[in-house]
Amino acid sequence: MMKSTEVLTLEQVSKSFPATLRGGEPIQILEGVSLTLNRATSIAITGRSGSGKSTLLQVSAGLLSADSGSIRFEGKEIPCLDDEHLSRLRSRSMGFIFQSSLLLDDFTALENVQISAMIAGYSERDASRKALAMLELVGMQDRLGHTSDQLSGGERQRVAIARALVNEPSLIFADEPTGSLDERNAALVEDLLFSLVAEREVALMLITHNLAFASRCNTVYRLHNRNVEVRS
């Protein structure tokens, strides 16, 4: 019974990067990391800068390949998937929120969310309808026609949240989503993220420095010495 609620399972995952100097040793970032993320639960990964938090998120989402170990997403072994299957999985079952919101510069807030839905296979009309509903949910209904450079940092991040949730994913990967925001906007985005995640029963993997933010998750891990440990 427990197995069926698992969204993401990492077993003995290791990742290293080539040495920056010729002939040097590879830089080991992750070593034998294992963790499980269940449906409608949230985990936070904390740790000091350079400890490999973002690398762990990227490897978990298949944005970066692991050196060894097993990464299963909804029962599918991510390293075994080809580009097309992995892309389909990312578009339909994963949502991403990054520190800098990374919207498409040439498109409006509405189009940014709509494009994500269209990539997942929705028709233009359905994608537009869903995008509109999602942007209303994050309070951006008055900014639909604004492009990235016409939005504030907090607004961009709210559009990014709408984009991450528009395809009703089973897991949201959020990498320092409030890292570049002021205190007020950070609080707004935090509240919004957690309320939507709870409301939609989406799993959340959150990378953050902010322990207060992290403590709102069901489990808080600390990445230390290339592996994760549960933070008390």
Add this chain to the structure above:
Amino acid sequence: MRLLLRLATRYAFSRQNRHRGTSVRISLGLALCLFAIVAVLSFMQALQRNQFEDIRTFESFDLQIDLESNDYIAANEAATLIEGLGSVQHAFVYVDIPVIAQGTDGSTIAGRLRGIDGEGRFLSNLNSYRGFLFQEGQIAVSYSNTRSIDMGETLTLTFLKKGKQATVVPSRKELEVGAVYYTTSYDFDHSTFLCDVETLLALQGDVPLKIGVFTTHDVKEVKAEIMQLGFTNTSTWMEINASLYGAMELEQKMMALMLFLMVLVILVHIRNSSRRLLLAKQTEIAMLRAIGLTKAKVQALFVLQAVVVAVIGSLVGVVLSYAGIAIYPTLSSYVYRSMGVHLELEIRSLELLVLFIVIVVFSLIASFHGTHKILKADIMEMFTHDEVN
């Protein structure tokens, strides 16, 4: 596909896109290139048509048959026989002999005397400026030669004749100038004196006669038909003017090649700008890939973007070309003043279509080549890439 097209057009021409200027410049460059190629080719083809038309009308006719005999009656019968062919419009007897003409003021012109039973295109394009053409015992000079020899004067013609002791001997005869003519061919006018065949035979009776032929059919096929009648010494205008024809064909091909090099330069620009655009958009591409766009679709997106730019540029070029040809008649007087010819420009649609397809296909290949390597990078490598402006 709709999504990719939307992304591609936005990337190519969006107001937010800092590379919009590049896309516009490439489109305009392609448009002007295409227009230049079409304009130059149209002019060249019109000039060649004009030149070939003059050659076929006045110089060598569509076909000519060497008879190896000076029997005028037999030659006329042969011409009548050939004219009986369904593919032949006109067949007529003529003969050329080289002459040196001396006017009353002592000036001389080296040229030829053509005796001809003028018919068909030759006669309809031959204009009488003064007097009556082809009067027995009289000669016609061209308007371009009237500075040396004028109407009513007596012209002394020196030509070579079969001798009794030597093979040929110079002979001299005087003929009155009965008419002044002009044609559209300066070369022909400058070097040719005209008379009827009988007048020429009266001057020199032992010269072999020829038959000139006009046709609207394929000259090679008509040649084959004439040869079947037993006239084996038949030549087409292309064979008679082989070196000129070959040179003009070569000139046209070389010009097309030179012009196509212009297109290649633009295509290299497309390749580089596709690459630059992709480099500048790496973070966005990484984002698109993270939210589910496959590598192949990202590649297709940038190829499509280049194709959109190329298609728009080429379409503008096509419109410019047709517009240029349409307004040419109002400018043709300037061309006549500078070149002395009336040209009728036309666009060969097939050539234009081929050019259009070549530009679009090449831009597709150029952009594919420019973006293929970059897309091999990992998504996260692209995320961390510094934007190139």
